[in-house]
Amino acid sequence: xxxxxxxxxxxxxxxxxxxxxxxxxxxxxxxxxxxxxxxxxxxxxxxxxxxxxxxxxxxxxxxxxxxxxxxxxxxxxxxxxxxxxxxxxxxxxxxxxxxxxxxxxxxxxxxxxxxxxxxxxxx
Amino acid sequence: xxxxxxxxxxxxxxxxxxxxxxxxxxxxxxxxxxxxxxxxxxxxxxxxxxxxxxxxxxxxxxxxxxxxxxxxxxxxxxxxxxxxxxxxxxxxxxxxxxxxxxxxxxxxxxxxxxxxxxxxxxx
Amino acid sequence: xxxxxxxxxxxxxxxxxxxxxxxxxxxxxxxxxxxxxxxxxxxxxxxxxxxxxxxxxxxxxxxxxxxxxxxxxxxxxxxxxxxxxxxxxxxxxxxxxxxxxxxxxxxxxxxxxxxxxxxxxxx
Amino acid sequence: xxxxxxxxxxxxxxxxxxxxxxxxxxxxxxxxxxxxxxxxxxxxxxxxxxxxxxxxxxxxxxxxxxxxxxxxxxxxxxxxxxxxxxxxxxxxxxxxxxxxxxxxxxxxxxxxxxxxxxxxxxx
Numbered sequence: 001x002x003x004x005x006x007x008x009x010x011x012x013x014x015x016x017x018x019x020x021x022x023x024x025x026x027x028x029x030x031x032x033x034x035x036x037x038x039x040x041x042x043x044x045x046x047x048x049x050x051x052x053x054x055x056x057x058x059x060x061x062x063x064x065x066x067x068x069x070x071x072x073x074x075x076x077x078x079x080x081x082x083x084x085x086x087x088x089x090x091x092x093x094x095x096x097x098x099x100x101x102x103x104x105x106x107x108x109x110x111x112x113x114x115x116x117x118x119x120x121x122x123x
Numbered sequence: 124x125x126x127x128x129x130x131x132x133x134x135x136x137x138x139x140x141x142x143x144x145x146x147x148x149x150x151x152x153x154x155x156x157x158x159x160x161x162x163x164x165x166x167x168x169x170x171x172x173x174x175x176x177x178x179x180x181x182x183x184x185x186x187x188x189x190x191x192x193x194x195x196x197x198x199x200x201x202x203x204x205x206x207x208x209x210x211x212x213x214x215x216x217x218x219x220x221x222x223x224x225x226x227x228x229x230x231x232x233x234x235x236x237x238x239x240x241x242x243x244x245x246x
Numbered sequence: 247x248x249x250x251x252x253x254x255x256x257x258x259x260x261x262x263x264x265x266x267x268x269x270x271x272x273x274x275x276x277x278x279x280x281x282x283x284x285x286x287x288x289x290x291x292x293x294x295x296x297x298x299x300x301x302x303x304x305x306x307x308x309x310x311x312x313x314x315x316x317x318x319x320x321x322x323x324x325x326x327x328x329x330x331x332x333x334x335x336x337x338x339x340x341x342x343x344x345x346x347x348x349x350x351x352x353x354x355x356x357x358x359x360x361x362x363x364x365x366x367x368x369x
Numbered sequence: 370x371x372x373x374x375x376x377x378x379x380x381x382x383x384x385x386x387x388x389x390x391x392x393x394x395x396x397x398x399x400x401x402x403x404x405x406x407x408x409x410x411x412x413x414x415x416x417x418x419x420x421x422x423x424x425x426x427x428x429x430x431x432x433x434x435x436x437x438x439x440x441x442x443x444x445x446x447x448x449x450x451x452x453x454x455x456x457x458x459x460x461x462x463x464x465x466x467x468x469x470x471x472x473x474x475x476x477x478x479x480x481x482x483x484x485x486x487x488x489x490x491x492x
Contacts, residue, residue, distance in 0.1 A: 004149055025126055035185055036163020036468060045445060061157055063460060064484050066189035066312040066341045066435055068359055070332040072361055085357060086316040091486065093314045095357070101170055111331060111341070113314055113482055115433055117460065185362050186337060189435040191462045191482055193455040207257055208480060209439040213336065214309060214363065216437045216481070234454060234464070236437055236482055238310050238361055240337065249394055271372055281431055282409020289404055308404055312435035 006041050009049070014084035021077045038098055038110050040079075040121075042067060045082030046094035046114040049051045053087040058097035059121050060092070062106040063113040075100030092116045124167050127160060131171070131201075137207035139171040149209045156196035161203075161221055161233050165190060168205030169217035169237040176210040183215070188237040195217050196232045198223030217238045251368030252287050254294070260330035262294040267323045276362060279319035280285040284344055284356050285324075285338075291328030292340035299333040304364050306338070311360040319355045338362045375410050375449075377417070382408030383453035385417040390446045402442035407449075407467055407479050411436060415463035415483040416450030421454040428490050429461065434483040442478045460483045 001018065004026065010017035018041055026037045045063055050060045075111040082096040124141065127149065133140035139142055141164055147162045171182045203220040222235040247264065252270065256263035264287055272283045289311055296306045328342040344356040370387065373395065379386035387410055395406045412434055420430045451465040467479040 011398075034167055035188075036159060039162045039166070039188075040157065040159020043126065043162070060306065062192060064191040064433065064462075065162075066187065066359060067160075067329070068187040068361060069185060075187065075288055085314070086355065090488075091355075093316055095432075108331065111339075111359065112432075113312060115314065118457075150360065163445055187339075187359075189482060191484065193453070193462055208437070208477065213365075216310075216480075230455065234462075234482065236310075236435060236480065240438060242336075250462045280409065281412055281434075282405060283435075285412070286403065286405025307437060310435065310437040311404075311408075312433065315431060329403040362383070 001044055003031045004037060004041060006044065009079065011052065014049055014053050014087065016052065016082045017046050018045045019077065022075065023081050031074060033078070035069055038069065038073055039112070042098050042110060042112040043078040043081045043114065044084050045096045046112065047071040047116060049082035049084050049094050050092040050116040053084055053092065056120050057121055058118050061117045061119065064115050065112050067110055067112040069110050071107060071109050073100060073108065075102045078100045078109070090118060092118055124183070128162060129164050129167065132202065134175065136233040137172055137176050137210065138203045140166050141168045141203045142200065145198065153206065154197065156201070158192055161192065163198055164203045165221050165233060165235040166237065168219045169235065170228050170239060172205035172207050172217050173215040173239040176207055176215065177241050180244055181241050183242040184240045184242065186240050189236050190233055190235040191194050193231050194230060194232050196223060198225045198230065200224045201232070213241060215241055250289065252285060252288060255299065255325065256331040258290060258297055260299050260333065262291050262298065262328045264291045264326045265323065268321065270358060279326050281315055284315065284319055285313050285358070287326045287358065288342040288344050288364070291326040291342045292358065293332050293362060295328035296338040296341050296362040299330055299338065300364050303367055305367050307319055307363045307365065309363050311358050313356055313358040315356050317353060317355050319346060321353065323346045323347045336364060338364055370413055373406060377397050378448065381419065383418055383422050383423060383456065384412050385421065385451045387414045387449045388446065389442065389443065400443060402447070404438055407438065407442055408448045408481070411467050411479060411481040412483065414465045415481065418463050419461040419485040420451050422461065423451055423487050425488055427487050428487035430486045430488065432484050432486050434481050436481040437480055438479050440476060440478050442469060444471045444476065446470045446484060459487060460469040461487055464467040
């Protein structure tokens with residue numbers, strides 16, 4: 001997340017928002033944010049959201065995710081909002097919506113569903 | 124792909140392989156390649172594979188993908204093999220397998236299914 | 247949907263709810279609703295929701311979906327709520343949440359993301 | 370699977386094939402097999418394939434799957450080939466390809482990626 005310049009802007013039980021800006025090195029040939037960047041930040045928002053509900057002594061690891069890219073990611077800045085849909089002992093399921101921010105307007109640019117493994121920390 | 128250091132190592136109709144190396148800035152806290160990096164390269168391999176079969180005057184755009192992260196991505200180098208499963212006039216479906224390379228051994232670390240829109244180039 | 251006994255209980259632009267009951271022939275060996283049934287109804291709710299926003303003279307066709315099964319589907323009845331996230335000229339993206347209903351309580355049992363093709367009706 | 374008339378036609382470690390026929394009550398308004406039926410059989414093929422590699426005393430349960438519907442399912446009969454991509458202690462990942470059979474010709478109509486939980490049987 002440091003590489004992508006993402007900032008933690010909201011944390012609550014089962015909820016994490018990550019904000020990040022469009023940077024020249026993160027854009028595709030057409031001037032939009034690369035899908036891989038959108039996916040990486042959404043994946044992190046979901047992982048952190050899952051971690052807020054993970055029992056002490058456990059770690060979280062994404063085992064799969066699916067993302068729909070709904071609209072070109074051409075805003076100046078973005079926020080990925082990760083939310084836990086169900087927290088389990090072994091598996092937690094999260095959804096992240098990624099919004100493009102252009103002044104006061106928000107546009108949904110992507111949505112991700114993630115399955116996250118909760119596992120004991122190794123000694 | 125330049126940012127990630129990915130290299131085109133195989134191109135044929137409906138087939139593209141991208142090779143890339145583990146680099147310190149692409150690793151997670153545990154020393155494995157970040158899932159976002161794996162996803163970004165697999166997404167690109169699928170997009171390029173779709174493009175090899177796209178009619179002249181068209182462009183391709185991933186509309187969604189799903190990735191299963193099968194094993195920790197801890198090899199020194201990797202190859203993402205994108206293959207077209209079905210090429211259509213409007214939509215092309217691809218699969219990419221990402222392999223970790225450790226000497227002569229290969230281990231499957233991730234597999235992705237992608238839906239790609241084929242659309243006329245804008246003038 | 248007739249085979250599964252699903253009933254249209256809500257229709258609005260971009261929104262369709264389908265209700266259905268657990269029936270002995272739809273259950274798995276453990277007494278829960280079969281995942282295939284949950285997926286079939288969620289897929290239909292999303293398809294119908296997409297159709298409410300499709301232009302005249304077009305038809306809709308699901309090209310892919312992904313479903314997370316969040317909890318055992320062991321209620322007496324269920325509702326699948328399909329919602330359009332983005333309606334496009336060629337592709338519409340929907341989400342369906344499937345809730346189990348046990349008296350006044352609702353429990354989220356599954357969530358689906360679907361990509362739906364909007365195409366001209368054949369003459 | 371009984372309801373859908375599916376038959377087990379191949380079983381090996383990590384591999385299960387299920388065959389089934391198009392039946393009038395399984396078709397959509399356009400005469401093709403319903404996506405929900407295709408998904409239900411592919412989900413079962415993957416679940417059974419995972420079970421062939423599950424340790425004694427465990428059961429398997431699909432936690433999510435994603436399916437791409439590649440072509441209209443208009444053959445007279447079909448086979449869903451479920452294969453384990455990775456068998457783990459807690460999670461097994463499978464892929465199923467569904468083929469339409471028209472005489473000697475086979476056409477790929479759908480492909481599914483599934484994540485399957487392996488869990489101890491309850492007493």
